[in-house]
Amino acid sequence: MKKGLIAAALIVAASASAQVVEDFKPASTNQEGRQYPMVNSQRMVRAQILAPEANSVKLDIGGVKYDMVKDEKGVWTGESAPQDEGFHYYQLNIDGASVPDPGSKYYYGASRWGSGIDVPAADEDFYTVKNVPQGSINEVYYYSTVTEQMRHAYVYLPAEYYSNPSKKFPVLYLQHGMGENETGWSAQGKTGIIMDNLIAAKKAVPFIIVMDNGLNARPAHPAPEAQQPQQGQAGPGGRRRGNFAGAFQEVLLKDIIPMTEKNYRVIADTQHRAMAGLSMGGMQTHSITLANPTTFAYIGMFSGGTFNKQELENAADFKKTNKVLFMSCGGKERMPVVDAANDLKSIGINAYSYISPETAHEWQTWRRSLFEFAQLIFK
């Protein structure tokens, strides 16, 4: 770098940092004892890494790469623009290599295990661990007759599952989004914490939640109809989502629900069975609940589009079965969930809409959506 360029860079850095409030604190998602990354009250993320021989290091968050600056010890530091409240995937870029930040914990999303950061939120109390009766998130393997392989899932059991050993519980089947997997809802989604807090506050009834993988459900012997399911039924966009929903529907109906109802104390009927999902998982929920109108009484679609009045007005079985149809999105997503709920109410569906303030297509929207949805179901 030439001397003039260094001077120019310093001027740019100085003018930018003049606006930065120096109250950065380590993120809650950091590895134990790690100071960086940090977040300040403006919700800017500051990353730091030792890379003495690197030519260029960038902080890559929210679709933007921010240049970091090297000090005389070879430590690179840099800040992002203010981020939304809640959880974001991010990474570092070192001389063209995109790598996880060694300071953060790692989460599965964007089709990779990599760095995540939680930006403090005004309402974070609802997903903060408290000294209330604790359920558990159970990691399980089970044999799938559809894929003919062992599959991997997480099952939330509420505290009362252990303390009241004769009681049976309703079940919510809760799905992740594209590029995510069965770990998302419990790790970055904070499902167990949200539920324990809601149940302790008597805002939700205790229920079981099964979180599986909606993307790796390839049948070992695909039937012709299983390859292109629900076309025409799924409404606009049905063909693309059907490809995912069809394979997952097989596994859900033939393996996941039977495994759950066999292994756990479950009230195994329609009125005690719910399905919800975020983004792609919401689209899968849409397709699967429409194609199986008497299987689930409660339905949630978080940033996963909407049901249309047209596809439900003559769906007698669906309307008789459904108790709650919940559609949500982030305020920055501008999905027509309010209009859709009003439309559905006009044909007798008990529809709800929720818009997460000031969030986009990210986990804060979905944490809040679960928080809202969980209070409506099995009541």
Place this chain on the structure above:
Amino acid sequence: MKKGLIAAALIVAASASAQVVEDFKPASTNQEGRQYPMVNSQRMVRAQILAPEANSVKLDIGGVKYDMVKDEKGVWTGESAPQDEGFHYYQLNIDGASVPDPGSKYYYGASRWGSGIDVPAADEDFYTVKNVPQGSINEVYYYSTVTEQMRHAYVYLPAEYYSNPSKKFPVLYLQHGMGENETGWSAQGKTGIIMDNLIAAKKAVPFIIVMDNGLNARPAHPAPEAQQPQQGQAGPGGRRRGNFAGAFQEVLLKDIIPMTEKNYRVIADTQHRAMAGLSMGGMQTHSITLANPTTFAYIGMFSGGTFNKQELENAADFKKTNKVLFMSCGGKERMPVVDAANDLKSIGINAYSYISPETAHEWQTWRRSLFEFAQLIFK
């Protein structure tokens, strides 16, 4: 780099690669769909990363940094020397920055979340997921009266815990090593898989396993004696291990065991209570079981040193209570576990030793140690 140096590097690379068997396959610990890192039949690890603007990239595994070589597309590739069978922590070094390999899954060890790789082992069948009755690994939070904080643990429940809802079970308290945490035994240790397979083969009786964090158990109000516990009792090296064992002992006896016996269907007596650990966790097991001779009937120390004849020959309560005292290590560790077991047998202790063939102070030693120990206890 000068031309002569490049030529010299190419010669070195060529002579090394002449001995490399080109049957590399993606590691089982890779992120889904990732080709690299790979392992070949010589147990060499080959890493690869795109870093077009980097000057130097190294594979850092087993305490050695191996130079990687850049191709015309900016992709760096390099191999390690042959590694032992089993699990190893590793990382990449890009222009002086030590970072996780974006191809691997991440594990907690060496005091960081970072890359791990499983090198195939001749005996890997015992820790391979099979279609047998499956238990679960349950993630739980609980309130600690000692630290006055919420703590985090994993609890293995055998399949029969769910299928036989009136049965009570014995419990093993199983601890990790220095630089590791409560995730180690279930993730890289494969505890749940090992136990499900052993129980299905009727080689072990079903029991519960509680895996907690042995390093972060700082009492909120440390008692004077809790700050320097078990001195003199713990034998050689007792002072250093006592500092960890003392704090953890408080949490184990006052919080973890009561929490377990309250929340789960446990046979809550000495004859159905075991403690074991690896490395530092073995030393903690040593100190805690010695200081509480009537609390645990079964004791396992995996690469965690040995009990001495001198400290047990007059320990009447310990000898009356203890049913199995198991000491193991890796063959490359050369710990005197066989001599120690023989010494202890001579004073009436039911001592066992096990040496894991051709492994060092690493997880393959500890997977095998758990496999052996689990077959001896609660019988």
